[in-house]
Amino acid sequence: MNQATRFFLFPNSLFSMTTATSRWTSSLLLLTLLLLGSAFPVSAQVFVASLSGASEVPANASTASGRVEAVLSGTQLVVTGAFTGLESDYTGSHIHEAPAGVNGGIIFTLTPVVNGDMRSGTFAAADNTFDLTAGQVTTLTTDGFYVNVHSVTLAGGEIRGQIGQSVLINEVDSDQTGTDAAEFVELYNPTASAVDLSDFVLVFFNGSDDASYEAFDLDGFTIDADGYFVLCANAATTANCDLDVTPEENLVQNGADAVALYMGEAASFPGDTPVTMAGLLDALVYDTADADDDGLLAGLGQMVQYNEDENGMKDTQSIQRNPSGAATIVVTEPTPGAGLVAPMGPVVTFTEGSASVDEGMMATLTVELDFPDDTPDGNPVTVSVDFDAVGSTADAADFTGPTPGSVTFSGNTDGEALFVTLDLTEMDGVEGSEDAVFDLTVTSGTADVGIPGTFTLTVGDTDMPPTSTMAEARALGSGATVIVEGVVTRSMGTFTYLQDDTGGLTVRQTSGTFFDAVAAGTIVSGTQLQLNGTLSEFNGLLQINDADLASWSILGTTTVPAPQVVDLAELAANGEAYEAELVQVDDLTIETADVTFAAATTYDVDDPSDDGDAMALRVPNADDSDVDGTAVPSMTVLFTGVIGQFDSSDPRDEGYQLMAIETGDLVITTANEPGEAPTLFALDVAQPNPFARQTTLQFSLDQSGPVRMAIYDALGREVAVLTEGELDARTHRVTFDARTLASGVYVVRLTAGEQTATQRITLLR
Structure with missing residues (x-):
């Protein structure tokens, strides 16, 4: 290698320290290594003990448990592990010598870090390292030691486990x-x-x-x-x-x-x-x-x-x-059903296992020759870089260059790197991303092919597909690259839902420009988007996930589409037809004894059409919902929100969920019958109010006509227009996202023809 590297081996961990840089994932473990003063060789043996009251002699009914791992390196034994649930305070722990079913004397005293409850603790390597005699090594390897943890009421031992090798x-x-x-x-x-x-x-x-x-x-x-x-x-x-x-x-x-x-x-x-x-x-x-x-x-x-x-x-x-x-x-690299074999001679590898490049560009594959002892032997090695047609989804027509490419190392330099350059062909037509896989073969000289010995080049398709409706995109399914346009109905944290007149789609972004736009309040309910990306499924939910989103743009803003009025029986029977779309379910009962909602939690729900828990209400992760910590309604509610899915079993046609994302998605209200126009013009109380980021405004129109809803600050300046245009006579709901505004009191003004209603709302940061 180019840098001298020492490997320190610790139970369940691998640390590497180079002469140029040091990278330690835990200062505690670094201290442990310094205290030990030595490193485990690769041949260190792992022994385990599962601790229980049933293993005591005589057995007891304790429900406490524990696990100890003992790593033998030469004659040094390092013990780590933990125990929990003792029925009385901890008094001591030891390694004893005796076979299973027999009590024996103490050989080593263990020193755990005992928690404040005195009923649980952990064994750290720094405090539990022992030097064994040759005879004790033999006893250990023949299952002759056991661990015993003692407590006040079970002084002879509350939990015990024989130390031995295990699967x-x-x-x-x-x-x-x-x-x-x-x-x-x-x-x-x-x-x-x-x-x-x-x-x-x-x-x-x-x-x-x-x-x-x-x-x-x-x-x-x-x-x-x-x-x-x-x-x-x-x-x-x-x-x-x-x-x-x-x-x-x-x-x-x-x-x-x-x-x-x-x-x-x-x-x-x-x-x-x-x-x-x-x-x-x-x-x-x-x-x-x-x-x-x-x-x-x-x-x-x-x-x-x-x-x-x-x-x-x-x-x-x-x-x-x-x-x-x-x-x-x-x-x-994975080796299912086989172990890793350490090479003894020089090793050739790719310097990385994968890369991505668009068609029409150039790609460089770098091959390196390393010597395990950092000492070059001076013997040339020739390596062929072969295109793997069987393992590739791309074909040879997608690039030009030496196939196979051939490089010859001098053997005089450790870490010598040579290159094979490929030109990616600009292909007409929409193909989607394709993978070109290359393998290494030593054709002359002596060397092993190490890891990574395979290189996957993902070739991006720069041809734009035609714009699809949501229904067309959903019909294409997972793996299809699509361009879609739609209106955002819900957007918070990592998830955004949008729909057009034909269907809906979910976008999941954990970082990047789209994620930042959601966090900044640039993408909110009512934002019109165009997306270019590749579809994938996660537990049945069709989505554009993270790096699969190739590009996006904002087309404008508009009113949020009217929710489809449905009941739980319809959603349970035809959930796929509503996935990622905005729906409204009335007379919903949330079946829980909880007082407040908890993030990342699923709740059983009923309505007049179904009392068999065919559907569930899901409160997403805390960053993806405002509902976490809010009160669970004790009365029936009107749900207005999007439909998600989580079904891990084929054919993935169940598991549809009502996604409670905004606090206004669940409203205690006396609603009109589906399809029935309200009898009065009204602006309901904003929920919540005061609010920290978003609040939901519900209003009823007793007749169709032009409607305008705007927000004004304390000086009377208009700061936002939430809706403007012709609306039907029914109940409407809009979300006011105030993340770009300062704290203070604002006024909502709703105008419908000759009728006007106002309401004060308070934004708190």
Whole structure:
């Protein structure tokens, strides 16, 4: 390599420090490494102990639990882990010597950091590192040690677990391009005997609520000694898959989330089961460039959360132990059903695994030769860069250049980089983005192909598709590149909903210019947009997601389309026809004992057409809704809002939800019968008032005609026009977005023909 690199290995973590820069993800772990004064070699062995009252001798009925991981490096043993739920105050913990079912003497005293409740704690490596004799190493490797945690009322031991090697979670791939159709979890058996997996269960936990969302029994399967077991979403897209489960897409959430291996059965982990260490054998908490989830880490006794996007290549890399069963965790190309093999000689790789470029431009592929010991051997190496026609969606006509390209390294320089240049052909017609895949082959000299040994070049299509109606775009479905125009009906945080006369569509943007425009109040209800992007599905919801939005523009502003008056029975039966569109449901009852709404929560709802909970009300994440923390109405309400969907099971024709985004989406009111004109002209009280960002104004027209609603400041200056034009005789609702205005008192003036109504509203920052 060009820089000298030292690797410090820590249980469940990998740190790299170069001579030019140092990057540490945790100052606590850095301190631990300094205190240890040495590093684990790659051959470090991992042992685990699952702690319970049932394992005590004699057994007790304690519901406390814990998990300990012990990493043996030579003769040094480093212990980490956690325990929780002791029935009385903690008094001590030790490593004892005795086989399972027998009590033995204390060998080492463990030193946990005990929490304030005195019933839970964690074992940090810095305080629990021990030097073993040769005899103690033998005892450890033959299951002769156990961990015992003592408490006041159970002085002889409240929870215990035998230390031994166990089946481990070896690799997790949680994210790929598109609909994530090749996700998998791999287990590895480090022991010398085959293991029956009939008593094992894999449980997936969602970081949004630190609770389970999937659980899979492994009954009927056996994992060989030094063997692998792969659970996947689709055996057709995942090599060496042993258990193909549903859903076939988006099986593993992208993070911050967790995968855990337990002794038990899936029936013990119904949906929304909180994280637990009871029966826990192994766990991996991971993300794709997300913040750490302290609840998952603490609940599963883990010290480190791993980032699958560590190298900026989350769609093509996975998180895995290196080598299999070791304490080291790396992020690299997936190897389902196989372990990583460290090359011994020079290695050729692409310097990056992927890039994107538009057709008609030039692309450069960089190939590098590295020596593991940083010492060049002077022997030339020739490498061929081959176009992989089978793995590509593009074809050779899409570019010109050497195919295959060939580069020859001198062998005299470590980290020598050579280049292959391609010209991308400007193709007529709308093709959409295509992938050109290239592989490395050593044709002369001696070298291994390392990781990444495959390069994916995404070629962007610069030809603009014709403008589609929403219905036409929805008919094209996931993967289609479309241009659509519509009016925004709801927009907050990462989600924007827009529709035309034929249908609706969802836009999800977590960053970028569109996201910034929503945050600044430039894109609000009533904004007319043109979007150019590629459609994708997430749990049934058709959307333009993040980087799939190629371009957008504001065409103007107008009134928000009138909501479609429907009932829950109609939505449950024909939800797809209303997805992302504005609807109105009257006489809605929210079935909950909660006093206030909570973000990221789903509520059962009924109306006169359905009392069987066929539909649900969803309060989105706090940044995507103003409803979080507001009072749950105790009376029936009028819902006016958009329809979302979350259905993880094929054929994804259920799971439609009423999305409560604005506080005015739920109004306690005595409404007219559907289609019946109001008998009076009226401007209802703004909801909420006072307000911090947006408020909803509802008004009734007893006759059709010209209408104007405007906002004035305390000096009488007009600061906004909310609606102006011909409106039908019915109840109307508009949203006033005041994010660009200063705090103060404003006046709403509604004029309809000869009738006028005013109301004061207060904006608070």
